Amino acid sequence: TQLLEQSPQFLSIQEGENLTVYCNSLSVFSSLQWYRQEPGEGPVLLVTVVTGGEVKKLKRLTFQFGDARKDSSLHITAAQPGDTGLYLCAGDSGTYKYIFGTGTRLKVLA
Amino acid sequence: GAVVSQHPSWVICKSGTSVKIECRSLDFQATTMFWYRQFPKQSLMLMATSNEGSKATYEQGVEKDKFLINHASLTLSTLTVTSAHPEDSSFYICSARGLGDEQFFGPGTRLTVL
DSSP, X not given: OOOXXXXXXXXXXXXXXXXXXXXXOSSOOSEEEEEEEOTTSOOEEEEEEOXXXXXXXXXXEEEEEOTTSSEEEEEEXXXXXXXXXXXXXXXXXXXXXXXXXXXXXXXXXX | OOOEEEEOSEEEEOTTOOEEEEEEESSSOOSEEEEEEEXXXXXXXXXXXXXXXXXXXXXTTOOTTTEEEEEXXXXXXXXXXXXXXXXXXXXXXXXXXXXXXXXXXXXXXXEEEO
């Protein structure tokens, strides 16, 4: 069974701080996605990375896919209270079936 | 962007009853839809892959007789929780795969079994 471990599990930071969330696996993925989910809602796609070593930027968010396509990171610069939520990575092994990571719950305090 | 809806958004039922949850892709056709369940403060767990016109593929440990999936059209998949019990209470989320292979998620259905 493929497993995607995210770290940290919980993170509480002050507004303006930077943070990095990690998503690690022993398996290789053909693509990996990052989502943000708010309570009582479905996940919202932030980005999809497909190439080993790929870096994508979305405003204050920077996503990186590991060279071996087994891991990924999400870096947020100058976090804001609106960034609060559950961040999930999800990997596709090539069958278009996504396996979700364990999740990172972020709280940004004003 | 592509929109996926779920109905109902929440449901409360008595133990032993069956509950049907609908997942619709509103502005695109989806040959494949996925059903997930999510317990409080946990991640999403894939339950099954729903393919239009064929039987669903269930993940290990998910009872196919308990969670009936029907994908009768390119825009609709249903999940029926049969003889629901309190341990089935959860947040059920569907997603639909579009032409670009991205998946779009529904808003979820909160099921509470008393």
